[in-house]
Amino acid sequence: MRNPNWLILRHRRRIFEEGISRLPASGLEILDVGGRLQPYRTFLGPRVKHYVAVDPLLTPLVNVAAVAEALPFRDEQFDFVICTQVMEYLPDPGRAVEELRRVMRKGGIAFVSAPAVFVRDHDQEYWRFLPEGLRYLFREFEKVEVIPEGNSLTGMFRTVNVFLASFFRPRALLPVCQWTLVPLLNIAGLVLEKAGGKNDSFTANFSVWARK
Numbered sequence: 001m002r003n004p005n006w007l008i009l010r011h012r013r014r015i016f017e018e019g020i021s022r023l024p025a026s027g028l029e030i031l032d033v034g035g036r037l038q039p040y041r042t043f044l045g046p047r048v049k050h051y052v053a054v055d056p057l058l059t060p061l062v063n064v065a066a067v068a069e070a071l072p073f074r075d076e077q078f079d080f081v082i083c084t085q086v087m088e089y090l091p092d093p094g095r096a097v098e099e100l101r102r103v104m105r106k107g108g109i110a111f112v113s114a115p116a117v118f119v120r121d122h123d124q125e126y127w128r129f130l131p132e133g134l135r136y137l138f139r140e141f142e143k144v145e146v147i148p149e150g151n152s153l154t155g156m157f158r159t160v161n162v163f164l165a166s167f168f169r170p171r172a173l174l175p176v177c178q179w180t181l182v183p184l185l186n187i188a189g190l191v192l193e194k195a196g197g198k199n200d201s202f203t204a205n206f207s208v209w210a211r212k
Contacts, residue, residue, distance in 0.1 A: 015147050022209075023079075039084075110141075
């Protein structure tokens, strides 16, 4: 609840949990692009046969150091590809999507998430994404579903929370903000987001399910 991104992370987790029901129950070859954290791995349980994480930075959880635009794997190697909150850091996201598709088997599925609204917190960020842009990037896939991670009210509360966490001064008092204002805004967003209905014109983040 103290995470400024809690509202959209809650929606993304639900989208992921509901979506993996379309995957086979076992024997999956899985690729996690940008997989230095792997927050959704535990939800896959016995479905996993092999889990490979790739990231430019080699860490204890990363198996292969590489960029998304040049994946060092053979064609049609994986059944399921995960790529969450990575696309905004890529100079050529279109090339990365081509690579995701290349390494996926026919009928394979990709789960991708990308921001539409977010404070720039890294010098190497290149992009923000809207639904039609995401559909265009994944146009070579057989089926593409773009799902908003909450509605416009969700996006508003999340954006205010991120702004507070990023610009709160003095920084020495930031923990006070994280223990008070951030949870209060998350609770307010949770209670009030139903009033926003299906309006997603200010949705802060989108998930994509794409089948090859």
